[in-house]
Amino acid sequence: MHNIDIEQLDLAELKQLRKDVDRAIESYEKRKKQEALAAAEAAAKESGYTLSELLGTTAKGKGKVNPPKYRHPENPELTWTGRGRQPDWIKEGLQAGKSLEDFLIVK
Missing domain, CATH: 4.10.430 (H-NS DNA Binding Protein)
Incomplete structure (x- = not known):
């Protein structure tokens, strides 16, 4: 872990640091979600199912599209x-x- 003396940073550096931290958090959360999804898919596959079969979802998307009226x-x-x-x-x-x-x- 890096030790940063934030008291020595100017406003522009602090704002850039905030952006970098937000980006790092977002990347970390995305990576963890992908890992969890892969683990869930592997567990479902071991039992002979797909994850969508177990969840009752389809690969098509969110739901039914309403026809034009x-x-x-x-x-x-x-x-x-x-x-x-x-x-x-x-x-x-x-x-x-x-x-x-x-x-x-x-x-």
Whole structure:
């Protein structure tokens, strides 16, 4: 371990030291998580399973993707699921007097 006399450092050196320490901590935590994940995967493999099988997760990602519910009338590539912030083209259409039903994808 290095002995640093922080009382002798100026402000710029202290800030750089803080950045270096934060980066070292982040790197250490990342490395430890990877080691733990590798150990868990090895333990699962010894029992004949994958880690995702034991956890009930899939490799596809976070979850189900919601299908689009609304489509731009002139550009069918622009869609919106109806969740989250309204896209500008929906806002503009609503301001022009249209309703959400006008953009609804009929299924």
